Amino acid sequence: MEKRLKMLLMSLFLFVGGAFAQTTVKGTVVSQEDGQPVIGASIIIEGTSQGTVTDGEGKFSITMPQGKTKVRVSYIGMETKAVTARNGMVVRLGLDATAIDEIVVTAMGVKRSAKAIGYSAASLDGDKISEMRNNDMMSGLAGKVAGVSISTTSSDPGASNSVIIRGISSLNGNNQPLYVIDGVPMNNSAVFTDDGLNKGYDFGNGANAVNPDDIENMTILKGAAATALYGSRAANGVIMITTKSGKKQEKGIGLEYNGGIQWESVLRLPQMQNDFGMGWYGNKTDDENGSWGPKFDGSTLRYGSIYKNSQKMKSYVPIKNNMEDFFDTGFRYNNSVSLSNATDNTTYYVSLSQIHDDGIIPTDADSYTKYTFSANASQKVKDLTITTALNYAYQKNTFVTTGQGGGSMYNAVMQTPRDISIAELEDMSDPFNTPGYYYTPYGITNPYYILNNYENKYENERFYGKLQLDYDFLKYFRATYRFGLDTQTGHRHVGIPNLEKLFADTYNATSSTIAGSTGSVTEQTTRRREINHDLFVTFDMPIEDFNINAVAGFNGNERRYSNLYGYVENLTIPTFYNLSNSSERPEVNTEDTWKRRYYGIYGQAEVAWKNMVYLTMTARNDWSSTLPKGNRSFFYPGITASWIFSELLKEKAPWLSFGKVRAAWGKTGNDAGVYMTNSVYAQATSNSSGWADSKFPFSKTGTNAYTAGNILGSLDLSPEMTTEFEVGLNMAFLQNRISFDVSYYDRKSDKQIFSLNMDPASGYTAMNTNLGKVGNKGIEALVTVVPVRTKDFEWALTWNFTKNKNKVISLPEELGGEINISPMSGDVALYIIEGEELGVFKAYRTKTDAEGHTIVGPTGTPLQTDDLEKVGTMNHDYQMGIGTTFKYKGISLGVDFDIRKGGLMYSRTADITYFTGNAMQTAYNDRNPFVVPNSVVQEGVDAAGNPVYVENSIALTPTQIYNYWEAGGPTSSEAFLVDKSYVKLRSVILSWDLPKAWLAKTPLQGAKISFFGNNLFLWTPSSNTFIDPELTTFGNDLDGNFGEYSANPSCRKFGFNVNVKF
């Protein structure tokens, strides 16, 4: 339909036919890629302005004037070819390497030539997304799109990815873009823990349900002017996905198959010392969970618990590859098949996909299974087109719990002394490998036992799709109604064994690992449903040199959520994970349901002049249920302009292939979270220590009670408003061999809706209010160079660069100009501070006197500063991607690097390996007693009451050496903040399109074999000996920037894929 429209438009700008016709030439234009006819390609006779366009079958007929022999064949998004005209000719157009003339799907599904739009938008072909062969559609794009920061929060199969467009601006912690699939918004909520300290899990974000092989095109809209039509949820940008629809099959039956295998291996582990083994405070002991023993001496030692009067023996030597040996090779297999076809009035596309992925952790406790089924179809009846897109996705994950809790495998691995072989713990028939006789009683147990006996599962069924009616009327008008639905049910199941019962009379029965660990079962069912209505009219009409295009519409949306949670402890049958399996009554919490609605009206008008100057105006007004009645309505406009100045220079500067300047300004309003307007009464509970609740109802007295909620609602809330301005310059030279596209943007998010903390003496702990202003400014650039392009060989280079600088412009005075946003409390905290970048890390530093000497305390270890002090920020200084592709005939090799510089993150991996004496840093000075270098100690106070310091001579005893490192060593808790710069070899893809000639006698229409590798290598600054800095255990948004709390290690992935088309 769109192509037909375009053909119609383009033909109006061309002078068809000619008065001096001599020869009539007929020919066909097809795509070099797939042999499909190119509809609407323009054929211009060289040296004239005469020409024609191809019809629905790619055919054309043109009459050549005398003396003219060549025609120039072009089509948006494809290379332009000049060829000699001859009857029956077939012109094969390749894709335009610079992709400057590509088609971009803009808001409401309106397709535009990229050159026309006045803002930055990245358009990605579906093949580019699927060639990386990732489980989801986004993670393969990491480092490849300017202005978009994409990272995978965890290497665990099926985990979330984070997509942040043009920096973090919302203090509420929702900075992910809006995903729109075929015009329907998609729920992208991530399923991750709210207790990252103790029970971390991440079962992935909603957009992962999309099968990458189903994607025809993805467009990333970045700025407010681009996204305004999508309403308030688009304040963080929009990722617009068009799924494949049926295409007419010239040959073949339209069947496509993809199948592949992938292996995974561990990428980054902390660097451990290999000089000291099991012990504490410098002494050998039998049962420690750390390496604070004496130097390795090769002696043979008894260790661990006693079982039937026997003890295990070990050699007191390091096991250097202990952790590497523990992890195994992950394995994934995936298959997808699709069938599509079209007639003049009907199209259909049906696909089925399957993925099974078992990660690098031994056993299948880290696995991900996904099935998707999609059916897209359209039927045209006269002027009415009916389109449906139906998608079903099923996922099942198991996740190995992270954090410090008893079920955290990696926590147990990192607390293993350097002389204890982890791999040898696998045999569960050995009593010494069971928790009852495990070698240490100190809070950890055998990681294999955890993997085999703890359960942490998630299952989700999802249905999403649309029904759309398009009606063409009055020549230039089209009316569209679209009904969208996205509904899902997720179920989480957690089972922890009753260790106290299982190991009642064992050696470790009274240890902290076993005593009190009576097991538990958690069952949680979450339902989400979103309904979206769109009704809009589009108008598109050329008037001489002008083209006018307008959209006006209505959008209504409702979202519902309900969550049911059940929990029981003290399991009667120790490993039967069912809520009924306890003498205790399950705790059931039905408290969480919500519903919200909004509707909006919008309009957009675009005027184009001579395909050279474009001006677009947008406006939208929303009404939201989450805002107080008086402030429900909010309006936000936008305007963009672009000028393709190269049109004027065509003759003068033939080296300039393309040149465009653009400017955009826009606003996007945003509503509040649900139920922020009123205060509530909650069932009363109290907790003064942070450990256990004293919670109503009390069965002993049969008392229930309610308490006035501690958060003050507000009837004065007004919508948040984001205002963004951007300018851009896009140029290409030498037949598009060199091109660049650069944007500068300046975005301010004002009146953010936030729960502002208060002094509890006011009677409340927080009040809901509008506060603060955050600014993001940045530059994003994409440069493409094709140094070599011959008939068979091409070498292309791309470089993308993003520098975003955010700033907290204002915060209310009550906050003293700062807010603590740490997802955990402790020695390290993340702050929002007025006048600074968003996300400033503070930590206790080592106390120093006026001359900079370290001040030590009574034990000779450094004192910490009284307060947390600023250390750095969570933000990268810049990120960039470097990619290169080599193509020789059907063989292609692509290599991409992802580079991010600067920023800090908290690492518990650093913290815990300091604590256990496993970190290489802790072997300092061979662990001989030493006086903290350059240190002083307080002797007393002078007459004025100021402290008097004298040179410190207290040598650290072995006990204090441990205390010293446990507290972070020379830099105190600042030591646990790690530089998160990195360079990653993000992907390498080698593919081979089998020559068509080879396939000619087979039913195959195409065949491609590819070998791929993702996250193959990682380089980090020498100070980071601990982790892959991409990891986080605090979710995929603002909190995630805090860092990791015993995140499972990341992995590299490599494999091969076969693609065949029938």
Place this chain on the structure above:
Amino acid sequence: MASCDLDINEDPNYPSPSDVSADLIFPAIENSIATAVGDQMFNYAGFFAQYWDQMPTANQYNDLAELNIDEGDNLFNRCYQNLYAQALEDIEDVLTKTSNTSDVFAAKVLRAQAFQYVVDNIDQCPYTEALKGNTNAMPAWDNGQTVYEGVLKELDDAEANLKGETMTVTDPLLNKSVSQWKGYANALRLRMYMRLIDGGIDAAGYTAKAKALVAADEFFTGDVAWDVYSDAVGQRNPWGAIFYEGTLAGTKNLCAAHPLVSYLNATNDPRAAYGLEQSSKYNAYVGQLPGSKTLTGDWLGISSAYNDDYVSNINRAPAKAMPIYLFTQSELQFLIAEVEKRFNNNDAAAKAAYEAAVTADFTSKNIAGAATLLAAPKTSWDAQASDDDKLTLLYMQKWVAFFYRNHMEAWSEARRTDVPELSLFSAKAIFADATIYSAGDFIEPGVNFIVGGGLAKRVPFPSNARRYNKNTPAAKLLSDRVFWDAK
């Protein structure tokens, strides 16, 4: 399928505010106050009163044992929030929802109790400008004396307004007995008067008031205890639950401290069997020298082999379903005994109250042998050489009785009376020569982060006040005294 109605922003997960009446809120007030004193304060005051210390091989409370505490440790944050944003805020709410004078009086008693805990911990606090929501988000701070005298006056006023009505609110604490509430109010007054007297605030006036209270003898019977807990998941005493539920379950963090154990041993007190376990190495009750876990191994010459076997574990089993004690009969009788001895010079009445106090504690802990203890030379009232010795014995026994009952009051009373007194000798010296130590004396922690030495005299201001209220006074040191702790 979706309606256009936008009036859907009432949270369905919570009851409609009009359905929540005063009687549904009142028990929440009692719960919030009880959990402040019965969980967090119970734990840290257990260190400050030198009942217990950090177990050698665990690390949860190192900072409490070594007095390494500043505002950043957030020691008082949750208590502050429970007392203000929960208890006191709910009291404000109840006062708008009931005009029953007996209900109002009970609410005012709880208000006085809540503020007493705040002042005893941090001295200055918001009072006159507190609890006004966002009309005064940063209330000014008053000094402790203003708060003490303010709530005592509020208490008197509320009592004067009583019209003999029956209470309407649900009241698991004192079962809607107005006379019990009056008795609790009188006991609370007595407790606070003694602090004002020893703090040198209008000593004569408050002495007269204290004497009048004792003469009138209108106190509560039994204990004022929040007795709602049972031994089931989610129903346990919150401090006791730590050992059985959650992250710290099973972790042995608390061992007995030397001052308590040495005094119990020296007086042959059978109450040692309550809450303490014998050291498995010595088969005896052994207390660790305060704040000395990292040093003891070296002193013993065994370094890291110094482990949990060497000291008495704190047995948490009695705490599983234990009530939280806001005011024990034992404490009340000790206070009466003190008034009789110090102000009425009535030795017989003092002795009777002293013996009633000790006996009440034995009964509460279900331990036999009170009579034997009261007859033994070291603990018999009559066997004491002087009036001062009698008072010291009274205070020491009160300290013993508070163990595993009300650690906050134990710490406050030790600060008021300076009994147990602080030993002149360091932990190391006492380790080296036990004879220099008199049993029960407080001992400075072996590792003591208070520069210049000494013990904890208060807790730092809550960091959530520091962060969100610029009127919060300048930070205080752990060694700075509260207003009534004159010496």
